[in-house]
Amino acid sequence: MTANPTIERYLTRFPLVAxxxxxxxxxxxxxxxxxxxxxxLERRAAVAAASxxxxxxxxRKPAARMAGxxxxxxxxxxxxxxxxxxxxxxxxxxxxAGAVTKVGGNVLSSQxxxxxxxxxxxxxxxxxxxxxxxxxxxxxxxxxxxGMPFLFVEQLVAQAPASSAGATEGRMRVLLAVYGQxxxxx
Numbered sequence: 693m694t695a696n697p698t699i700e701r702y703l704t705r706f707p708l709v710a711x712x713x714x715x716x717x718x719x720x721x722x723x724x725x726x727x728x729x730x731x732x733l734e735r736r737a738a739v740a741a742a743s744x745x746x747x748x749x750x751x752r753k754p755a756a757r758m759a760g761x762x763x764x765x766x767x768x769x770x771x772x773x774x775x776x777x778x779x780x781x782x783x784x785x786x787x788x789a790g791a792v793t794k795v796g797g798n799v800l801s802s803q804x805x806x807x808x809x810x811x812x813x814x815x816x817x818x819x820x821x822x823x824x825x826x827x828x829x830x831x832x833x834x835x836x837x838x839g840m841p842f843l844f845v846e847q848l849v850a851q852a853p854a855s856s857a858g859a860t861e862g863r864m865r866v867l868l869a870v871y872g873q874x875x876x877x878x
Contacts, residue, residue, distance in 0.1 A: 768840035772816055772874040780874040781806050781816050787843070788818050788870055791835045797824030797863070817846070817871040823863040826853075836870055843872045 703710040749770055774780035781804040789799050805817035824832055829850065836843050847869035853862035 770840060770842040770873075772841050772872045774874070777806050777816065777874060780872075781818070784816055784818050784843075784870070784872050785820075787839075787841070787872075788820055788836070788868070791832055791839075792820070792822045792824065794835060795824055795828035795832045797822050797828060797832065797866075800865075814874050814876070815871045816874050817869060819847075819867070819869045821865065821867050823865055826864050829864060829866060832866075836868075841872050843870050845870055 772780040772784055774783050785802055785804055788802070792799050800821045800823060802818060802820040805819065833845060833848070836845060845868060847867070849867040851865040853864055
């Protein structure tokens with residue numbers, strides 16, 4: 693197999709052109725190799741970051757603190773724990789009642805939802821009626837949604853306290869529906 697005779701004659705006649713083409717091909721291949729290595733390193737870093745996040749979500753590794761972060765990172769499992777759905781529901785009710793009393797409120801009534809449309813997705817819910825001071829409501833919602841296990845407020849109904857002569861007195865009545873994920877008896 694021989695190359696085109698005119699190209700061969702041209703390259704023999706001008707060896708500097710042949711050397712320039714050779715160097716250009718070497719530089720091109722080096723750039724391709726470099727790009728491939730950089731891409732592999734970036735993918736490896738992305739896989740390591742995703743693995744760390746998965747470990748944190750599954751509770752196998754404590755969450756890393758960000759530089760300059762002043763708040764503490766909640767510890768514990770992001771999921772409701774318990775060998776049965778009833779125990780997990782009781783743990784959710786205990787977490788909810790603890791959050792309400794922590795802000796100075798009191799729970800008037802509560803109901804645990806173990807069956808329903810949300811329970812098919814592994815969600816357990818608590819509907820609670822409670823009394824809290826108006827400034828404490830924001831702290832209560834923050835405590836529920838920022839702590840562990842991960843909870844979310846699906847419904848919030850707040851009734852302002854009775855007012856007399858333009859001044860509000862008493863506590864707000866709040867109806868909260870809070871849900872958390874239960875993974876089963878693992």
